[in-house]
Amino acid sequence: MKYLRRVIDDDLEKYLKMIGAILIIGPKWCGKTTTAQQHAKSILKLDDKDNYQSNMMWADIEPSRLLRGDxxxxxxxxxVAPALWDSVRNSVDESDGYGLYILTGSTVVDENSIIHSGxxxxxxxLMRPMSLYESGESNGQISIMELFDNPDMNINNFESQLTMDKLIFAACRGGWPDSLNQETEEGQLFIxxxxxxxxxxxxxxxxxxxxRDPDRVRLLLRSIARNNSTMAKDQTxxxxxxxxxxxxxxxxxxSYVDALKRLFVIEDNRGWSPNIKSKSAIRSGNKKVFIDPSIAVAALNANPESMEKDLKTFGFIFENLCIRDLSVYTNSHGGKVSYYRDNSGLEVDCVVHLRDGRYALIECKLGTKRIEDGAQNLLKINSLIEKNEKIDNPTFLAVLTGGKDAVTRKDGVKVIPIGCLKP
Structure with a gap:
């Protein structure tokens, strides 16, 4: 099978030259091990059934033995063997070198099980499932980082080849690498x-x-999926x-929610609370979103056909997909995705902040008829920001769509098909 290069590959290459060890965290099946293998010269698989008992014994008796290798x-x-964390840290200290270890993990470990933070x-x-660009479904004609560096860049000649049917299928299939190895659409959706x-x-x-009760977990995930990317309260x-x-x-x-977060199944999309002079109170509670939109689709027991008949629900799935891809594309630059909403109903789906302080306001609107609504929301909050000298203006305003054509509107708002976006 041909390896599909991931956005995180560049980060791995960079940090292996800067620090002793790298920990790749993220959900199961997102490709952590496969990607790490592209950069490793020796491999220890702790959950290998043939050597599991032996590995656990050495981890308890002499963990440093498991670190031997190129x-x-x-x-x-x-x-699986938390004691190795401190052994890796000690090895890095003693060797005073870079690029010695790559660790992978599919759960957040209890900090009490390790001595030092590292x-x-x-x-x-953090590695997420594949974005549309990584899976080859976005043509990558528009770089979000180029937009940050040159917000006046001309995007008017770009267009997406990703049809609505293909977009719906991609969201239902998800960004799981193994799904791309399946020969049939049924097999791809099954993952x-x-x-x-x-x-x-x-x-x-x-x-x-x-x-924990599996049926209760299913109902919890289904309820979160029904309220995906909304302000639904925990009590709801x-x-x-x-x-x-x-x-x-x-x-x-x-307890259930915490377990799902530790498994990187769901995560919080935090509210952005800028100090702007708004007549309405800002709502800063967290939205619950899935690490990949396909989990929400599966939890709803839905499929591409049912999503085509319920585009309102798919609109929320689309927003979740946009959050995933924006997170992947900006991660190398410390990108964090939040949202804005006040009590008057004024909202922005995504506020993308970079490590250097720059940020963009982005709406996610599936069809062309909603683009105007999204653009007006962006312009309204932008006008509030412009009146406040203490807050920097956003670098750019954009509406992500499932449509075909990219364009910069007369009011300056960028309309960008998700099928054109890349890091």
Whole structure:
């Protein structure tokens, strides 16, 4: 199978020359191990069934033995033996070298199981499922980082070859590398459903050793999917679960949500609260979004055909896809995606902040009829920002669409097909 280069490959090459060890975290099946193997000279797979007991014994007796091998040495699923963290840190200290280890992990590890944080020794990189550009479905004619550097760049001659049918299918299939190896569309769509079943039946209980009801996990994920990218409160989701299952208490609910976050299944999209003179209070609660839109589709027991008949719901799936891709494209520059909303209903789907302080306001509108609404939202909040001397103006305003043509409107708002975007 041909390896499809990932955006994170450039980060790996860069940081292996700057620090002793790199930890790649992210959801299962997103390609962490395969990507890490492209940069490693030796490999230790801790969850290898044939050597598992032996590996665990050495991890307990003499963990440094497991670090022997050509460097960079890949330690896959390191969290199976947390003691290796401190061994890696000590090895980096003693060798005083760079690019010695690459660790991969599919869960957030309890910090109490390690002695040192690894600061200055181990650099963390979050890997997400594949973006449309990485899977070859975006032609990459428009670079978001070029827009940050040159917001006046001409985009009017660019167009996407990604039809609406193909966009819907890509969102339902998700960014799972193995799905691209499947020969049939049925096989490609199956990966996300299989991922969901593994999470519900096994992973959500294994992550911290607490047994959780698979059916309750499914209902929780379905409720979050129904409220995907919305301001739904925790109590709304709890009530939704209780209406379809036995009662779930708030502590139990938070325990389930925490487990799903530790598995990188869901994450918080935080509210942006700029100090602008708005007549309406800013709502800064967190939205819950999926690490990949296909998980939401699977949780809803939906498919491309049902999404085509329910474009309103797919609009929220599309927003989730845009958040995933924007996060992938800007990660190398410290990109963080948040949202803005106030009590008057004025909102911006995505506020993309870079490490250097620059930011962009971006709306996600599936069809061309909604572009005007998105542009007006952007212009309204931009006018509030312009009146405040303490806040820098956004570098650019843009509406991401599922359409064909890219254009810069007369008011300066960029209209960008998601099928044209790249890092």
């Amino acid at each position: 460097k960079p040495r890949l330690i896959d699923e390191w969290q 600061t200055g020794r181990i650099h963390r990189l 996300a459903y299989s991922y969901l079943e593994n999470i519900c039946n096994t992973d959500v209980s294994v992550v911290d050793g607490i047994k 989701i709890i009530d939704d679960i209780n209406a379809n299952f036995m009662d779930i208490s708030r502590p139990t609910y938070y």
